[in-house]
Amino acid sequence: MDVSDLVKLKPDTLQVVLQEIGLGKPGEIEDAIEKLKEWIHQQPHFKKRDYHEHFLKTTIIMSGSLERAKKQIEKMCTMRTFCPKIFGVQNVKKEFSYILEHGSFITMPEITDQNQRVFIASVHGKISNSSQLTDFYRYGFCFGEYLKRHDCIGKYHYIFDLRQANMMELLAVSNPLEMKQSFTILTECYGVKIKGIHFVTKSKLIESFFTILKQFLKPKMVQRLHHHSSTDTLVEIMGEKFLPSDLGGTGPSTRELHNKWVEALSSEESTKFFQEMNEALIDESLRSTFELSEEYAGMAGSFRTLTVD
Known part of the structure; x- marks a missing residue:
């Protein structure tokens, strides 16, 4: 599976997103990547210190700065350590x-046109228990891994x-805590x-779903919640070109893209990458007690009981 078939960019996309974060001049992003590499190697509590350059570049772009990229990697490794069953x-x-x-x-x-990517999750069968929803x-999250390795876009419509x-x-099977943790x-x-x-649903129960989401979403994010009783209003907002045919667009069908994504995420290259990323853990004995208590207080060892602010 050719990655370019699933993750397309415009000729000027990379330059545009680099300019947005103030790293658009020649050599600036390369310098930032080298500084991030150096910082990672200086962290004694990191079990993994070698990351692909594209992964580091995307981390910087999606974080918006080198300093925030450091915090993102720290949080990623910590979450992987405390929640191995969610990643792994x-x-x-x-x-x-x-x-x-x-x-x-x-x-x-x-x-x-705004350099944003569209992510679509569809439910077309019976979701009978919470563990199924957890999976x-x-x-x-596998998409998150894959796209950090192959994309450079950080802005999404879900x-x-x-x-x-x-x-x-x-x-009935939705767990508000898990929803918050996933977010x-x-x-x-x-x-x-x-x-x-x-x-997208005609069910009036969506209001109950929104009530759950509003418990943990910030006001700015609540304003970005949209309910579409039909695909017409979705098309008006997103545009036909950026939607699959079964959602009123002119793009490939959800099923067609779904099959391609399953193959891409199951490829030998992707499997190797996922396994390598499973090593991105923290050795807590080498991290200061102050840092752990201040930044990650309340963390437990499973997805269902983890609390992150």
Whole structure:
């Protein structure tokens, strides 16, 4: 699977995003990458110190600065250490085969005119228990890994296609704490900047879902919540070119892209990369007690009980 078929960029995309963070002059991003490499090697509590240059470049771009990139890597390694079962993916196709029958995650190949990428999660089967939903989150994090390695876009619109979902069942198995934790991992560990969250469903129960989200989303993010009872309003906001055919767009269907993404995430290259990233852990005996208590107080050893502000 050619990565360029799934993750397309415009000719000037990289230069535009570098200028946005003040690193658009020749040699500036390369200098920042070298400084980040040096900082990583100076951290005695990091178990992994070798990262692909593109991963580091994307981390800097999505963080917005070198200093924030350092904090993002620190948080990523810490979360991996405290929540090994949430990360720790070895083989996507084998580990998630049963949930992929009930839903799909994709990103659209084309980026919008504002250099934003569109991520779409669809539920088209029965979600019968919370552990199944947890694995949906875990699968979604695989996209975070892959895109940090192959993309340079940090701004996203998230679309949740719930037209075929049983909203009553979905609400019953939804854990607000897990939702908050997933959102934290997405924004703090992967550096995603969410420009819009769109739900497509005719069910009036979406208001109950929004009530849950509003418990932990900041006011600015609450304003970016959108409910679409049909695909028409979604198309008006996003544009046909940036949506799959089954959501009113002119792009490839969700199913077509889903199959391609499963193959890409299950490839030998991706599997090796995921396994290498599983080594990005913290040796707590080498990190200062003050730093641990101040930055990560309240962390427990599992996804279901972890609390992150």
